[in-house]
Amino acid sequence: xxxxxxxxxxxxxxxxxxxxxxxxxxxxxxxxxxxxxxxxxxxxxxxxxxxxxxxxxxxxxxxxxxxxxxxxxxxxxxxxxxxxxxxxxxxxxxxxxxxxxxxxxxxxxxxxxxxxxxxxxxxxxxxxxxxxxxxxxxxxxxxxxxxxxxxxxxxxxxxxxxxxxxxxxxxxxxxxxxxxxxxxxxxxxxxxxxxxxxxxxxxxxxxxxxxxxxxxxxxxxxxxxxxxxxxxxxxxxxxxxxxxxxxxxxxxxxxxxxxxxxxxxxxxxxxxxxxxxxxxxxxxxxxxxxxxxxxxxxxxxxxxxxxxxxxxxxxxxxxxxxxxxxxxxxx
Amino acid sequence: xxxxxxxxxxxxxxxxxxxxxxxxxxxxxxxxxxxxxxxxxxxxxxxxxxxxxxxxxxxxxxxxxxxxxxxxxxxxxxxxxxxxxxxxxxxxxxxxxxxxxxxxxxxxxxxxxxxxxxxxxxxxxxxxxxxxxxxxxxxxxxxxxxxxxxxxxxxxxxxxxxxxxxxxxxxxxxxxxxxxxxxxxxxxxxxxxxxxxxxxxxxxxxxxxxxxxxxxxxxxxxxxxxxxxxxxxxxxxxxxxxxxxxxxxxxxxxxxxxxxxxxxxxxxxxxxxxxxxxxxxxxxxxxxxxxxxxxxxxxxxxxxxxxxxxxxxxxxxxxxxxxxxxxxxxxxxxxxxxxxxxxxxxxxxxxxxxxxxxxxxxxxxxxxxxxxxxxxxxxxxxxxxxxxxxxxxxxxxxxxxxxxxxxxxxxxxxxxxxxxxxxxxxxxxxxxxxxxxxxxxxxxxxxxxxxxxxxxxxxxxxxxxxxxxxxxxxxxxxxxxxxxxxxxxxxxxxxxxxxxxxxxxxxxxxxxxxxxxxxxxxxxxxxxxxxxxxxxxxxxxxxxxxxxxxxxxxxxxxxxxxxxxxxxxxxxxxxxxxxxxxxxxxxxxxxxxxxxxxxxxxxxxxxxxxxxxxxxxxxxxxxxxxxxxxxxxxxxxxxxxxxxxxxxxxxxxxxxxxxxxx
Ligand SMILES: Cc1cc2nc3c(=O)[nH]c(=O)nc-3n(C[C@H](O)[C@H](O)[C@H](O)COP(=O)(O)OP(=O)(O)OC[C@H]3O[C@@H](n4cnc5c(N)ncnc54)[C@H](O)[C@@H]3O)c2cc1C
Ligand code: SF4
Ligand code: SF4
Ligand code: SF4
Ligand code: SF4
Numbered sequence: 001x002x003x004x005x006x007x008x009x010x011x012x013x014x015x016x017x018x019x020x021x022x023x024x025x026x027x028x029x030x031x032x033x034x035x036x037x038x039x040x041x042x043x044x045x046x047x048x049x050x051x052x053x054x055x056x057x058x059x060x061x062x063x064x065x066x067x068x069x070x071x072x073x074x075x076x077x078x079x080x081x082x083x084x085x086x087x088x089x090x091x092x093x094x095x096x097x098x099x100x101x102x103x104x105x106x107x108x109x110x111x112x113x114x115x116x117x118x119x120x121x122x123x124x125x126x127x128x129x130x131x132x133x134x135x136x137x138x139x140x141x142x143x144x145x146x147x148x149x150x151x152x153x154x155x156x157x158x159x160x161x162x163x164x165x166x167x168x169x170x171x172x173x174x175x176x177x178x179x180x181x182x183x184x185x186x187x188x189x190x191x192x193x194x195x196x197x198x199x200x201x202x203x204x205x206x207x208x209x210x211x212x213x214x215x216x217x218x219x220x221x222x223x224x225x226x227x228x229x230x231x232x233x234x235x236x237x238x239x240x241x242x243x244x245x246x247x248x249x250x251x252x253x254x255x256x257x258x259x260x261x262x263x264x265x266x267x268x269x270x271x272x273x274x275x276x277x278x279x280x281x282x283x284x285x286x287x288x289x290x291x292x293x294x295x296x297x298x299x300x301x302x303x304x305x306x307x308x309x310x311x312x313x314x315x316x317x318x319x320x321x322x323x324x325x326x327x328x329x330x331x
Numbered sequence: 332x333x334x335x336x337x338x339x340x341x342x343x344x345x346x347x348x349x350x351x352x353x354x355x356x357x358x359x360x361x362x363x364x365x366x367x368x369x370x371x372x373x374x375x376x377x378x379x380x381x382x383x384x385x386x387x388x389x390x391x392x393x394x395x396x397x398x399x400x401x402x403x404x405x406x407x408x409x410x411x412x413x414x415x416x417x418x419x420x421x422x423x424x425x426x427x428x429x430x431x432x433x434x435x436x437x438x439x440x441x442x443x444x445x446x447x448x449x450x451x452x453x454x455x456x457x458x459x460x461x462x463x464x465x466x467x468x469x470x471x472x473x474x475x476x477x478x479x480x481x482x483x484x485x486x487x488x489x490x491x492x493x494x495x496x497x498x499x500x501x502x503x504x505x506x507x508x509x510x511x512x513x514x515x516x517x518x519x520x521x522x523x524x525x526x527x528x529x530x531x532x533x534x535x536x537x538x539x540x541x542x543x544x545x546x547x548x549x550x551x552x553x554x555x556x557x558x559x560x561x562x563x564x565x566x567x568x569x570x571x572x573x574x575x576x577x578x579x580x581x582x583x584x585x586x587x588x589x590x591x592x593x594x595x596x597x598x599x600x601x602x603x604x605x606x607x608x609x610x611x612x613x614x615x616x617x618x619x620x621x622x623x624x625x626x627x628x629x630x631x632x633x634x635x636x637x638x639x640x641x642x643x644x645x646x647x648x649x650x651x652x653x654x655x656x657x658x659x660x661x662x663x664x665x666x667x668x669x670x671x672x673x674x675x676x677x678x679x680x681x682x683x684x685x686x687x688x689x690x691x692x693x694x695x696x697x698x699x700x701x702x703x704x705x706x707x708x709x710x711x712x713x714x715x716x717x718x719x720x721x722x723x724x725x726x727x728x729x730x731x732x733x734x735x736x737x738x739x740x741x742x743x744x745x746x747x748x749x750x751x752x753x754x755x756x757x758x759x760x761x762x763x764x765x766x767x768x769x770x771x772x773x774x775x776x777x778x779x780x781x782x783x784x785x786x787x788x789x790x791x792x793x794x795x796x797x798x799x800x801x802x803x804x805x806x807x808x809x810x811x812x813x814x815x816x817x818x819x820x821x822x823x824x825x826x827x828x829x830x831x832x833x834x835x836x837x838x839x840x841x842x843x844x845x846x847x848x849x850x851x852x853x854x855x856x857x858x859x860x861x862x863x864x865x866x867x868x869x870x871x872x873x874x875x876x877x878x879x880x881x882x883x884x885x886x887x888x889x890x891x892x893x894x895x896x897x898x899x900x901x902x903x904x905x906x907x908x909x910x911x912x913x914x915x916x917x918x919x920x921x922x923x924x925x926x927x928x929x930x931x932x933x934x935x936x937x938x939x940x941x942x943x944x945x946x947x948x949x950x951x952x953x954x955x956x957x958x959x960x961x962x963x964x965x966x967x968x969x970x971x972x973x974x975x976x977x978x979x980x981x982x983x984x985x986x987x988x989x990x991x992x993x
Contacts, residue, residue, distance in 0.1 A: 202924065206928065269925065282966055
């Protein structure tokens with residue numbers, strides 16, 4: 001048997017759900033095994049960084065990267081895997097747009113540490129506060145230093161494809177695997193570099209079966225306060241801020257189908273540079289009120305605007321400082 | 332931008348000293364050449380007046396000789412000269428939409444006081460435009476055919492004038508008037524300032540001409556209820572309210588009116604000062620001559636008995652079964668000449684209108700002084716007999732007043748002078764005019780003021796504080812007291828009079844906003860329709876094909892209303908004769924593969940260009956209706972709508988350019 005193409009998957013600043021989602025593809029995982037040789041996959045395969053370093057550049061055919069770039073280690077491995085991989089895929093919301101870990105970009109690193117280690121909810125009698133470099137009797141210990149902000153993978157290295165979702169839906173992962181196998185067999189072509197794969201071209205509403213009308217929102221409500229939710233009518237029209245209109249399709253409208261509003265995990269639609277800004281204008285456009293006080297009162301129905309509009313996209317939004325965002329979005 | 336840069340020419344205008352006085356034009360020119368060379372600028376020039384033919388030739392020559400592919404002109408506002416420079420580029424063979432105008436006059440020299448700052452800002456703006464223009468694409472104007480019919484809404488003097496001009500040029504006009512007769516406010520007056528010609532004598536021939544013109548379909552007692560379509564191709568539904576009189580049979584003999592036993596106060600034409608029958612024509616010279624039956628007040632409709640009108644009508648024209656009719660017409664252009672309402676004098680409670688009987692409004696006085704009016708032209712107190720010995724006329728009631736309307740109603744000074752003259756002429760009474768400032772600027776107006784001064788009218792400069800019947804002492808007994816600070820003398824005065832006339836201001840029609848929305852045009856904060864440009868384009872609006880004339884866009888006298896009616900007609904004729912309109916290609920389009928049918932955008936378009944296709948579940952934009960305002964482009968959360976001329980690349984490049992030096 002000729003040598004199988006090499007496969008890697010890595011987990012940076014993320015929750016681990018993406019890894020579970022890959023395992024969730026069921027029997028398809030056997031196809032992966034049949035066609036690829038996993039050379040580096042810390043969750044599933046025992047291999048070391050030094051093994052990767054020893055590989056020839058470009059020798060890994062496909063690397064699925066999940067997680068944002070939060071610390072020096074993430075950044076180092078990102079550069080390493082970029083060098084070693086032919087195709088680098090930003091896999092999942094954290095890698096493509098920062099996701100929930102990216103919300104920490106609202107706070108300086110010191111504040112994150114003091115919240116994590118020194119607030120009442122933390123049991124830390126010795127007052128431990130991690131330092132990147134510590135002297136112990138045995139010598140000097142180092143742990144990776146935190147970067148000032150979390151970056152998406154594309155903000156750090158060149159990325160070939162983007163696969164959104166928190167986590168990506170198993171059927172979409174399976175479809176991508178099928179595609180790559182078809183390419184290997186010469187039966188299909190890779191999409192153009194920079195493309196979003198494993199997702200639709202429209203937004204969640206496109207896949208949502210709920211009936212919708214011209215929208216007139218007179219109040220935003222929390223879903224638990226609308227009882228009962230009309231099972232056939234657009235959730236947004238019922239006053240519950242559903243992010244479906246702005247969120248890329250691909251999930252088959254999983255949440256709205258079961259009576260929960262879309263929270264936006266599939267990220268912005270094709271060509272949209274700032275998810276939250278889009279959604280804010282969209283919601284603002286259908287608020288049905290004239291007087292400033294009335295409008296204010298309706299908008300007060302969204303108590304956590306960052307969470308509502310940027311839960312997944314803050315790190316990738318135009319709001320971040322530094323490099324012009326539109327130049328580095330990558331997709 | 333890594334691709335090959337297009338060749339860009341930059342032209343910086345001095346505008347005489349308008350720009351050069353505050354911006355170092357040469358420095359901007361040199362900077363553009365030096366710093367923006369890497370962004371494609373191959374030539375940068377300045378010129379005293381870029382918009383002059385010599386200035387334009389500079390651009391044309393460079394396009395041809397240097398092969399420029401983009402042009403940036405830093406001069407005045409695009410409102411003024413964008414077209415000029417785009418046309419110049421087009422003459423030289425460059426698609427006009429590859430030329431951008433940067434406003435360094437309105438946005439820079441006119442608003443800054445520090446030359447260095449102004450110069451830096453000009454550089455930034457030029458840089459923004461240079462970066463942006465690289466992404467401009469060639470665009471072709473949209474052409475749509477024009478329906479040669481025109482709708483005129485409102486049959487006051489402005490609407491009549493517009494209708495006649497177009498009809499006389501040989502094109503068809505639908506003239507829609509909501510009252511039973513055309514004529515508008517002018518039909519209510521006795522004399523018109525400053526010449527004092529009889530209003531009816533000059534107006535009625537026009538009314539008759541409009542009523543009989545073969546090219547005019549006159550629809551009175553009618554209202555437009557819906558409008559769809561776009562310039563050149565509007566579809567309009569008109570409701571013709573039931574008159575209960577068959578127009579084919581009625582000869583206008585007036586017997587029904589005479590025989591109708593039921594009288595009501597005429598709040599419209601007689602301003603509440605007189606009565607009319609339930610079946611009525613508002614005035615003798617009404618056009619058309621057919622009466623209207625006022626259903627809510629009719630005895631027959633109320634309790635099933637009477638029908639006197641029907642009994643006596645010699646031609647059996649009365650038809651109690653008539654119903655409202657709905658007509659559909661197609662027109663290419665629409666002129667709104669809906670005029671004005673009068674300010675409600677009751678709102679200034681301290682002047683006592685409605686409470687003190689001998690306080691009158693200007694319109695009541697017009698009717699009173701009219702020989703055909705309720706008093707037969709006699710000027711009397713409310714009792715209908717007593718002649719006043721002293722009359723006070725108060726200017727600016729509801730106008731130039733922060734509590735009511737800030738603007739000047741422009742005709743009240745002259746109309747008050749007209750009243751003073753008429754009172755003197757007919758009663759010999761002593762007349763006081765209470766004014767804040769006298770405003771008599773038009774032709775022969777000030778001469779009329781001099782004349783009224785010479786006639787002995789007394790002028791008191793000051794804003795009246797109060798009109799009261801609380802009198803002090805015997806000399807004030809039975810009088811109305813006008814309490815005023817005479818600002819020329821510098822003291823408070825109490826002036827006893829028999830009659831007070833309030834020169835109430837003009838206000839936008841109470842329904843101007845709804846009517847405007849139906850036609851897709853907007854009102855200013857005061858409520859008047861907004862013209863495309865207050866000086867250079869006073870009769871068109873931001874919606875192509877919808878024009879405005881007369882007092883619909885703000886207070887005016889008759890000559891100005893007539894001039895606007897004619898001007899609007901000329902603009903319409905110009906369109907009709909071109910047979911096609913060119914629409915700006917700055918339009919929004921929906922990428923249907925991206926549209927999710929979320930319907931967020933469906934209700935947003937101020938021009939009704941957006942429709943939702945239920946069967947396929949996507950949204951579509953009618954390119955002829957879309958005015959490229961961008962509202963929906965911003966709102967579409969799916970990024971499915973894009974606006975030509977405002978792509979993400981263009982906008983971000985412009986921002987990047989602007990911030991380059993920062
Ligand atoms: C008391 C007074 C005295 C004046 N005296 C003089 C004077 O002596 N000399 C002078 O030059 N100017 C005078 N003016 C000003 C003069 O009245 C106006 O300049 C002139 O009437 C404006 O004409 P117009 O056609 O714009 O509006 P209007 O005369 O108001 O006519 C508008 C017409 O449109 C109709 N209309 C409104 N809405 C609709 C609708 N939605 N659908 C269908 N029809 C509609 C109305 O019924 C009306 O017939 C005077 C004004 C006042 C208040
Ligand atoms: S429920 Fe949400 S996803 Fe479904 S149509 Fe409404 S807004 Fe779109
Ligand atoms: S039927 Fe009505 S309109 Fe006719 S005469 Fe009687 S009250 Fe007047
Ligand atoms: S850009 Fe959109 S909202 Fe604006 S006119 Fe066009 S269709 Fe209407
Ligand atoms: S807002 Fe965008 S996605 Fe939604 S219906 Fe309109 S065009 Fe379609």
